[in-house]
Amino acid sequence: MIGWWKTWKALEAKGIMGINRRNADYVLKYNKRSLYPIVDDKIITKERAIAAGIHVPELYGIISTEKEIDKLETIIGGRSDFVVKPAKGAGGDGILVIADRFEERFRTISGRIISHDEIEHQISSILTGLYSLGGHRDRALIEYRVTPDQIFKSISYEGVPDIRVIVLMGYPVMAMLRLPTRQSGGKANLHQGAIGVGVDLATGLTLRGTWLNNIISKHPDTTNAVDGVQLPNWDGFMKLAAECYELCGLGYIGVDMVLDQDRGPLILELNARPGLNIQIANDCGLTHRTVAVEKRLEELAAEGVQESPEERVKFAQGLFGHV
């Protein structure tokens, strides 16, 4: 009992945020329920992003009824690689990544050969809501397949590594690089076994990582060091993340971005309830940082000033960077 109390106090002193605090003080306070559809539906997110001039993977087409599945051929056109996604999917479920054509069939990223019919069945499943939250009817989107930058080759296993940034009222608070592992099946989801690696907000240098709630410094599959890697175009990522506040209006979000080898930083999706493992990856609590941002917001409100995304990034990098 006393041990637990000590742990409690120690965690509190480090500013580690628990689920209850995240929900009560941030998610419920800053995220208006009416804005959730913007982040829950990837199609709306994408449309908003395009309208705001924020980079996202190019949308090839949307299929929203069974009848429209026939259009698949025209949507794909001559392309040999693309991604089929449920608009309201969760946890990376129902995503089909086609890497290549193989004679009359397609080859997925993992090397499985599937027919045209199987893709259509997958889309039909998406439409019935098989992968959507709550089993509601859903739409399928077909979009550009991201090719991860070469920099990640040595520290990821299959799949696309992505960068998660927690953004509070437009201020990036903490960042993490998520690396798929063999265990996570190419998915960049931490609770499925992907690695989370902390990233210094100022420099884009990776820190040590977390894997299944433990702190690690090597990738379990490639055994390459995951720390000390310089992420290219880091300021671009930070600006992109900061702009997402204007994009969706939600005050506390997790922004998932990827680095495409041709198109640079792209927004993949937004999350209204970002997880807390990012703290382990950064070996740092969120609370101190969010409190600092809230204080800054109060000061600015008193002065009646609103900062631009660039200014916000600068503030965050100055305060939270160089750890």
Add this chain to the structure above:
Amino acid sequence: MRSLTLHLKILIATLVTLGIAITAYQILVLGIPVTEDETDDLWNIDAKVEFVANPKDTVKVQMYVPPLSRDYISLNESFISNNYGVNVNRADGNRKVTWSARRANGNQTLYYRLVLTKRYSGEKAKIKGPIFRDSIVVEGPEKIAADALLAPIRQHSADVETFVSEAIKRVNNLSDDNVKLLLAGDTSVQNKARITETLLSIAHVPVEKAHTIRLVADQPQSPELWLRSFNGKEWLYFNPETGEAGLPQDRLLWWIGNDNLISVEGGKKATVSFSLNNSEMNAIRLAKLTDESTDADFLEYSLYSLPLQTQQTFMIMVMIPIGVLVILILRNLVGLQTLGTFTPVLIALAFRETQLGFGIVLFTIITALGLSLRSYLEHLKLQMLPRLSVVLTFVVVLIAAISLFSHKLGLERGLSVALFPMVILTMTIERLSITWEERGGGHAMKVAIGTLFAASLAHIIMSIPEFIYFVFTFPAILLILVGFMLAMGRYRGYRLTELVRFKAFLKEDAERENHK
């Protein structure tokens, strides 16, 4: 945000205060028993009247019965008599029953039976009594003796109470010559009481004779005489032999005045014998009975006024918030992972029918079989709704099979499985299999065990009989519960499991310190 917090605090404080106040009112003012096991004494008093009727006369028997204006409440009163007409009337604070018959012959036996209890009397009516009376005229030597006795009594007393008490003591001092003269050799209690009354009347202090019955079981007894006097506020009772003031708690006032207990016209050798016995009765049942027999309708607006069948439903219903509270604590304070939010409560309700151990076994079997079916259906790539329908039907068939099987084997318990909520089971299977795919078998097992654990705990707490009684009788408790839930809504501390989850931080610290 701050105003919201204040708002919330006020709301919580109001709800909790209201809950406590209502419950306290019910317990302290209305006197509703706190536990179901609380019992109250129930007195069964039989008065047996025997007499010999004159062959040719009409018979009229009059007997005093308790007026019941004090702290007792009669639950049942009956006059058992063959061929007699019964009539009860009130006069001068007394109640009198009149049995009458045109013709009766030989030995006659009449019964009067009273069932009463001490609790749940409503507010006491205002009492009135005389504080002055005219003197009983005494002449000659008696007058001189009386005056001689009164002089020291006056000296030794301060008020009505001490005056009466002192007078009784003097009258009982048999060595006193004045007393001897007044009693004239008759030292019975009745005579002493009469002399005391005479003495007091000279001093204009009114006294009445009060005849009481002692509430003691299985002891033959006859009415006991007490004297009482009104001091302007309340009646003071005195023992006519010792002058002690105060009527003991176990005395029941039967009648007041100088008359005999019974008077018989057209008969002779009338005797009355009392027999008492007491029994204990469940306090809340007693409360319900008194509610019916008196005006005290404090249970009128409680759940007890509902029809019995509905009451039973409500006994389950009022416990659901308790079950929900258990889940709330387990999830938000402990951090236990369960399937869905209220699924464990619903499973806990299902356990009511199946009993806990059997329920867990059934739940496990059905879920395990359902999961294997679900994983088989996964290969067929079915759409969601058809797939769910198949699983549901499978669950129904499974339940039917288990019922049939256990019936054949003679296990009646197996039949209770039919009440297991099938839709909940189906959804549990579906959710579990999704969790399994998304997060692996280990996690799915963890969640399933968490759900079962939460359901079992909720079931155990929801079926504590004392608890059910308490919540059902004092539903205002639920307000306090809501207050707690509201407070939980803004709880932002760690969950217990998070202490484990974030342990990596502290390990790191410890290591770093070791390196130094």
